[in-house]
Amino acid sequence: MKKVLVLGAGIGGVEAAIALKKEGFDVQLVSDRDFLFVYPISIWIPTGEISPDRVKIPLSEISKAHGIKLHHGKVKQIKPDTVILEDGTELKDFDYMVVAIGQTKLKHPGIEHTLSVCGSPDEIIEIKNRLDKLIEKGSGKIAFGFGGNPKAPEAVRGGPVFEVMFNVHNYLKKLGLRDRFEITFFAPMEKPGARLGETALKMMDKMFSSMGINKITGKKIKGFKPEGVILEDREIGADLIVFTPAGDGHPVIKDSPLTQTEAGFLKINDYCQVEDFEHIYAVGDVASIEGPQWRAKQGHLAEVMGRITAHNIAVKENMKNGKPESYKPHINIMCLMDTGNGGALAYRSDSKAMLLPLPVIGHWMKKAWGVYFRLTKLGKFPKII
Ligand SMILES: Cc1cc2nc3c(=O)[nH]c(=O)nc-3n(C[C@H](O)[C@H](O)[C@H](O)COP(=O)(O)OP(=O)(O)OC[C@H]3O[C@@H](n4cnc5c(N)ncnc54)[C@H](O)[C@@H]3O)c2cc1C
Incomplete structure (x- = not known):
C-alpha cells in the first residue's frame, strides 16, 4: 500500500x-x-x-x-x-x-501590542480576557483592523475581523454598554472588503454607520504602541487593538x-x-x-x-x-459573515458578487454549520457539501 x-x-x-x-x-x-x-x-x-x-x-x-x-x-x-x-x-x-x-502573518512594528482573531487558540482567548476586563471597567476604546500583503493579495484575511467586531458591538449593546465604548475600524486599503463587490461595500458602509463604528481606511499603518495604532497621518487611541496582519x-x-x-x-x-x-x-x-x-x-x-x-x-x-x-x-468566495444577531451570505465568483442579508437566521446557520463540520469530521454524519 x-x-x-x-x-x-x-x-x-x-x-x-x-x-x-x-x-x-x-x-x-x-x-x-x-x-x-x-x-x-x-x-x-x-x-x-x-x-x-x-x-x-x-x-x-x-x-x-x-x-x-x-x-x-x-x-x-x-x-x-x-x-x-x-x-x-x-x-x-x-x-x-x-x-x-x-x-504565518506579516510582522508590523509594535505588533506585540495587538491581538489577532486569526492567531493561535491562546491569542483569541486572550482577546476575550482583555474584553472582559474592559467590560468590568465599564468603558473603553477598541480598534479593529487588518493589513495587506502586496506580494500575496489573496492572503488578506478581513472577514473574521469584521465578524468579531460586529459580534463585539452587539454583545456590548446587549450588556447596555455600547455607548460607553468607542469602536474604530482601520485598514490601509481604500476599500477593504472590495473583493466582495460594490453592493457589498455599500451594505457594509450602512452597517458601520448604523452601528456607530468609526472607519479609517486608505491610511498606511506605521506601527502599534500600547496606547494605540500609529497611522501615517494620525493615531488611534485604543485600550485593546484587535489586528490581523495579512498572511505571509x-x-x-x-x-x-x-x-x-x-x-x-x-x-x-x-x-x-x-x-x-x-x-x-x-x-x-x-x-x-x-x-x-x-x-x-x-x-x-x-x-x-x-x-x-x-x-x-x-x-x-x-x-x-x-x-x-x-x-x-x-x-470562489463563500462566507456566512456572522454579526452576532444575524449574518450575511457573501458570495463572489466570476459572474456574481453579492452580500445577502440573513437577519437572525444567518447566525443560526453558521452555528449549524459548526455542528455539521464536527460531526462529519468524526464520521458521525455524511458529508453533503
Ligand atoms: C478566525 C477565522 C475565521 C475564518 N472563517 C472562515 C469562514 O467563515 N469560511 C472559510 O471558508 N474560511 C474561513 N477562514 C479561513 C480558513 O480557516 C483557512 O483558510 C483554513 O483554516 C486553511 O486551512 P489550512 O489547513 O491550510 O490551514 P490551518 O487551518 O491554519 O492549519 C494549519 C495546521 O498546520 C499546523 N502547523 C503549522 N506549523 C506546523 C509545523 N511546523 N509542524 C506541524 N504542524 C504545523 C497548525 O497547527 C494547523 O493545525 C477563517 C480563518 C480564521 C483565522
Missing part, C-alpha cells in the same frame, strides 16, 4: 488525510496540535458565545473514526525525501507528501528547497502538485492560489484542494479511473 505523509492537521490537512484514506492509502498525519481548530467558529470566543473546547476537535477521535495514523510533532525542516521534526525525528518512509501547514509564507517553507513565490507560498500547478516535485502536493493556506484578482484563501477551498489532491494521487497510482482534477474551477 502506498504511503502518504500529510503535514499539518488544519482544515486542509485533515480533509486531505480523510480523502486519502478513503482512496485506499496508508496515511500518516503529522501535527503540532492534538486537535483540529475550527477557525470559522472561533469568532464567538471573545464574546463568550462558544467555549474554546467546542472549537477544537480532538485529532485522536478523527484518527479513530477514519483509520489515520497520527504523529504528534512540529515540522522543523522539509526536504524532498525527509521531514525533520523539532524533537529530531526523521520521517522518510513515504511515497507522497502533502504539505498543509498553513501560513510559513518559515519552514521559506527555509525549504520547495518551489515558492516571493512571499514564501508554495507554487503549485492546477492539480495541487508543487512545481518540480512529482511526489509533493500542497493544500490550503500554505499554497499560492492563482486565479481572479478577488480570489481569497478560505477553508472551503482548502477542503476542496485536499479532496482533489487525494483524487489526483489515486489517479496517478492507477487506483481509480478518471482524469486529474484542477482546483481552479472551485475558486
Whole structure:
C-alpha cells in the first residue's frame, strides 16, 4: 500500500488525510496540535458565545473514526525525501507528501501590542480576557483592523475581523454598554472588503454607520504602541487593538528547497502538485492560489484542494479511473459573515458578487454549520457539501 505523509492537521490537512484514506492509502498525519481548530467558529470566543473546547476537535477521535495514523510533532525542516521534526525525528518512509501547514502573518512594528482573531487558540482567548476586563471597567476604546500583503493579495484575511467586531458591538449593546465604548475600524486599503463587490461595500458602509463604528481606511499603518495604532497621518487611541496582519509564507517553507513565490507560498500547478516535485502536493493556506484578482484563501477551498489532491494521487497510482482534477474551477468566495444577531451570505465568483442579508437566521446557520463540520469530521454524519 502506498504511503502518504500529510503535514499539518488544519482544515486542509485533515480533509486531505480523510480523502486519502478513503482512496485506499496508508496515511500518516503529522501535527503540532492534538486537535483540529475550527477557525470559522472561533469568532464567538471573545464574546463568550462558544467555549474554546467546542472549537477544537480532538485529532485522536478523527484518527479513530477514519483509520489515520497520527504523529504528534512540529515540522522543523522539509526536504524532498525527509521531514525533520523539532524533537529530531526523521520521517522518510513515504511515497507522497502533502504539505498543509498553513501560513504565518506579516510582522508590523509594535505588533506585540495587538491581538489577532486569526492567531493561535491562546491569542483569541486572550482577546476575550482583555474584553472582559474592559467590560468590568465599564468603558473603553477598541480598534479593529487588518493589513495587506502586496506580494500575496489573496492572503488578506478581513472577514473574521469584521465578524468579531460586529459580534463585539452587539454583545456590548446587549450588556447596555455600547455607548460607553468607542469602536474604530482601520485598514490601509481604500476599500477593504472590495473583493466582495460594490453592493457589498455599500451594505457594509450602512452597517458601520448604523452601528456607530468609526472607519479609517486608505491610511498606511506605521506601527502599534500600547496606547494605540500609529497611522501615517494620525493615531488611534485604543485600550485593546484587535489586528490581523495579512498572511505571509510559513518559515519552514521559506527555509525549504520547495518551489515558492516571493512571499514564501508554495507554487503549485492546477492539480495541487508543487512545481518540480512529482511526489509533493500542497493544500490550503500554505499554497499560492492563482486565479481572479478577488480570489481569497478560505477553508472551503482548502477542503476542496485536499479532496482533489487525494483524487489526483489515486489517479496517478492507477487506483481509480478518471482524469486529474484542477482546483481552479472551485475558486470562489463563500462566507456566512456572522454579526452576532444575524449574518450575511457573501458570495463572489466570476459572474456574481453579492452580500445577502440573513437577519437572525444567518447566525443560526453558521452555528449549524459548526455542528455539521464536527460531526462529519468524526464520521458521525455524511458529508453533503
Ligand atoms: C478566525 C477565522 C475565521 C475564518 N472563517 C472562515 C469562514 O467563515 N469560511 C472559510 O471558508 N474560511 C474561513 N477562514 C479561513 C480558513 O480557516 C483557512 O483558510 C483554513 O483554516 C486553511 O486551512 P489550512 O489547513 O491550510 O490551514 P490551518 O487551518 O491554519 O492549519 C494549519 C495546521 O498546520 C499546523 N502547523 C503549522 N506549523 C506546523 C509545523 N511546523 N509542524 C506541524 N504542524 C504545523 C497548525 O497547527 C494547523 O493545525 C477563517 C480563518 C480564521 C483565522
